[in-house]
Amino acid sequence: MKKNGFARICTAVPAVKPAAVEKNLEQIIALIEKTKDDKPDLLVLPELCISGYSCSDLFRQSSLLNRSRQSLMTLAEATVGLDFPVIAGLPLALSSSLYNCAAVLHRGQVLGIVPKTFLPNSNEFYEQRWFSSGRNCLEDTVTINGGEIPFGTDLIFRDSENPLMRFAIEICEDLWSPLPPSTNLSLGGALIIANPSASNELVGKADYRKQLCSQQSGRCLAAYAYASAGPGESTTDTVYGGDTLIYENGRLLKEGERFNPESSYICSDVDLEFLEYQRIASATWSQSMDLEAMPFRNVEFEGTPVPAKQKSGSAGLAGLLRSVDPHPFVPSSRDDRTARCREIFSIQSTALAARLSHIGCKTAVLGLSGGLDSTLALLVAREAFERAGLDISGLQCYTMPGFGTTKRTKGNAELLCEEMGIPLEVLDIKKVCTLQMEELDHHGEPSDVAYENVQARQRTMYLMNKANMLGGIVIGTGDLSELALGWCTYNGDHMSMYAVNTGVPKTLVRYLVQFVADQESNKKAAGILYDIIDTPISPELLPPDKQGDIQQKTEDVIGPYELHDFYLYQIVRCGFGPAKTLDLAEIAFAGTYDRKTIKKWLRSFIWRFFTQQFKRSCLPDGPKVGTIALSPRGDWRMPSDSDPEIWLNELESAE
Numbered sequence: 001m002k003k004n005g006f007a008r009i010c011t012a013v014p015a016v017k018p019a020a021v022e023k024n025l026e027q028i029i030a031l032i033e034k035t036k037d038d039k040p041d042l043l044v045l046p047e048l049c050i051s052g053y054s055c056s057d058l059f060r061q062s063s064l065l066n067r068s069r070q071s072l073m074t075l076a077e078a079t080v081g082l083d084f085p086v087i088a089g090l091p092l093a094l095s096s097s098l099y100n101c102a103a104v105l106h107r108g109q110v111l112g113i114v115p116k117t118f119l120p121n122s123n124e125f126y127e128q129r130w131f132s133s134g135r136n137c138l139e140d141t142v143t144i145n146g147g148e149i150p151f152g153t154d155l156i157f158r159d160s161e162n163p164l165m166r167f168a169i170e171i172c173e174d175l176w177s178p179l180p181p182s183t184n185l186s187l188g189g190a191l192i193i194a195n196p197s198a199s200n201e202l203v204g205k206a207d208y209r210k211q212l213c214s215q216q217s218g219r220c221l222a223a224y225a226y227a228s229a230g231p232g233e234s235t236t237d238t239v240y241g242g243d244t245l246i247y248e249n250g251r252l253l254k255e256g257e258r259f260n261p262e263s264s265y266i267c268s269d270v271d272l273e274f275l276e277y278q279r280i281a282s283a284t285w286s287q288s289m290d291l292e293a294m295p296f297r298n299v300e301f302e303g304t305p306v307p308a309k310q311k312s313g314s315a316g317l318a319g320l321l322r323s324v325d326p327h328p329f330v331p332s333s334r335d336d337r338t339a340r341c342r343e344i345f346s347i348q349s350t351a352l353a354a355r356l357s358h359i360g361c362k363t364a365v366l367g368l369s370g371g372l373d374s375t376l377a378l379l380v381a382r383e384a385f386e387r388a389g390l391d392i393s394g395l396q397c398y399t400m401p402g403f404g405t406t407k408r409t410k411g412n413a414e415l416l417c418e419e420m421g422i423p424l425e426v427l428d429i430k431k432v433c434t435l436q437m438e439e440l441d442h443h444g445e446p447s448d449v450a451y452e453n454v455q456a457r458q459r460t461m462y463l464m465n466k467a468n469m470l471g472g473i474v475i476g477t478g479d480l481s482e483l484a485l486g487w488c489t490y491n492g493d494h495m496s497m498y499a500v501n502t503g504v505p506k507t508l509v510r511y512l513v514q515f516v517a518d519q520e521s522n523k524k525a526a527g528i529l530y531d532i533i534d535t536p537i538s539p540e541l542l543p544p545d546k547q548g549d550i551q552q553k554t555e556d557v558i559g560p561y562e563l564h565d566f567y568l569y570q571i572v573r574c575g576f577g578p579a580k581t582l583d584l585a586e587i588a589f590a591g592t593y594d595r596k597t598i599k600k601w602l603r604s605f606i607w608r609f610f611t612q613q614f615k616r617s618c619l620p621d622g623p624k625v626g627t628i629a630l631s632p633r634g635d636w637r638m639p640s641d642s643d644p645e646i647w648l649n650e651l652e653s654a655e
Contacts, residue, residue, distance in 0.1 A: 068091055100171060183216075184294050365396050487608075578606060
């Protein structure tokens with residue numbers, strides 16, 4: 001999995017007891033042994049787990065301090081046969097001061113020791129009674145067993161075999177401070193922040209703790225691994241629950257069960273390649289590095305080598321400890337999906353209402369086919385007119401039956417406008433399209449793209465001319481997925497005066513229409529919307545079958561939209577190459593599509609995405625609604641004559 005940019009992180013809570021160093025050591029070593037089967041790349045243990053966090057004034061006792069220091073080397077010896085670093089907490093005296101520290105152990109050595117920066121000293125916490133802040137320490141090494149070990153808050157640990165495996169440490173309260181050390185550590189290059197902690201349990205505190213981890217992970221574009229002291233700590237005045245959390249760029253990947261009296265751990269795979277891409281793509285990140293980044297010391301260790309060649313597919317990502325969402329644009333939870341649709345619909349309708357207001361326009365022209373995209377555009381326009389306080393009579397709709405129009409789609413367009421009280425005019429384009437093909441010396445048979453595009457361009461010409469006559473603007477209906485694939489007719493449905501669906505992927509269009517249908521007070525109109533949702537996706541540019549049903553089905557020609565939206569997300573949003581996208585798709589769509597099918601349509605996606613850029617280079621205005629947009633004025637700038645060879649070769653070389 002390292003070849004694909006993943007790193008496996010474990011956060012663990014040993015069943016420790018305050019001041020019971022020997023017993024604690026046994027529990028820690030036993031827990032390390034348990035995690036070996038999961039083959040982690042990093043193991044994070046809680047704050048002061050060697051001594052126990054709740055020792056209070058016993059921290060001043062030389063017996064406890066000396067035994068904790070000796071046990072550090074015993075614990076280091078337990079890592080001799082391990083390929084992964086272990087982070088464990090202990091109290092450490094240095095130059096007449098005592099520090100709350102986290103030590104990094106690897107293959108029998110102590111790689112470095114990081115002292116805590118911010119010490120809580122109010123309510124139930126009195127750490128300044130015993131410890132000093134690491135930021136005040138003048139020493140940059142500590143001598144243990146005759147060896148000089150890097151010491152300080154400026155350490156970043158780097159795997160010499162894997163340039164993406166870079167981690168740093170902050171301890172408990174450091175996260176709760178206004179300026180967490182992890183901010184600068186991340187700017188210094190750390191992609192993983194480990195937090196050995198001892199956070200007690202109070203009503204509502206667990207939720208706030210998760211918010212902090214999520215926000216810091218997102219702000220730092222990092223993975224955040226949190227492990228807190230468990231119920232074995234003293235319960236004299238407070239209780240510790242053993243919280244374990246793993247985040248990636250603000251997203252919770254794994255959460256452990258609190259209040260477990262036994263030793264426990266969780267593991268998840270974080271995508272370091274994704275995090276690195278996010279930082280490279282962020283202008284704010286590079287500016288922050290210029291302004292805020294401080295000098296750091298790099299501590300190198302030799303991890304497991306990244307294989308030069310790794311099997312692809314299920315073998316290459318075997319046992320991946322994270323879910324791969326097949327529909328990244330569509331929340332799986334119904335409540336979350338409804339909330340997402342409500343927000344997107346509000347963005348779309350507000351954008352159109354504002355545009356109409358800014359240009360002083362009270363009329364909008366819309367081509368209505370009876371398909372999903374134009375229906376969504378109609379619903380957005382209706383809402384926009386209401387938001388702008390405009391008379392709905394200013395929304396002029398036209399259905400323009402051509403050679404492939406079916407009774408079902410034409411009928412739905414007519415019935416929907418009738419039920420919603422929206423003006424609709426029928427403009428049959430077959431006669432003028434036939435005439436134009438005759439003038440072009442075209443044979444008039446549905447055997448080439450000209451036959452189809454004559455219709456698409458004729459419709460756009462009608463709409464543009466009608467808009468001129470009425471003093472209005474043409475509303476575009478094409479969606480984000482169509483733009484990614486270039487599945488639109490240049491200067492046909494590709495063109496409008498404001499494109500309201502331009503930021504909405506196809507897999508989400510259906511749910512947006514359903515969202516409106518579910519709220520529609522007019523039950524007949526809602527029924528029509530549900531039927532439109534069930535209608536096969538088609539441009540209806542080729543004649544129907546003998547039964548009068550849709551024969552030209554888009555997904556039969558270009559592939560399933562759910563696959564293309566998955567590719568779009570992984571390649572554009574995450575920056576992944578074709579090989580990794582292929583492997584992830586095979587996991588996400590296991591049981592739905594085989595690898596051969598996924599590879600076929602991924603090849604098509606890459607080819608179309610590159611060759612159809614010229615259509616995206618001159619898109620009309622339209623609102624961005626999510627993390628991906630392809631506007632040449634906004635998120636995506638790409639030469640229209642870019643060469644896809646590198647991407648296609650990488651895909652072909654994938655097994």
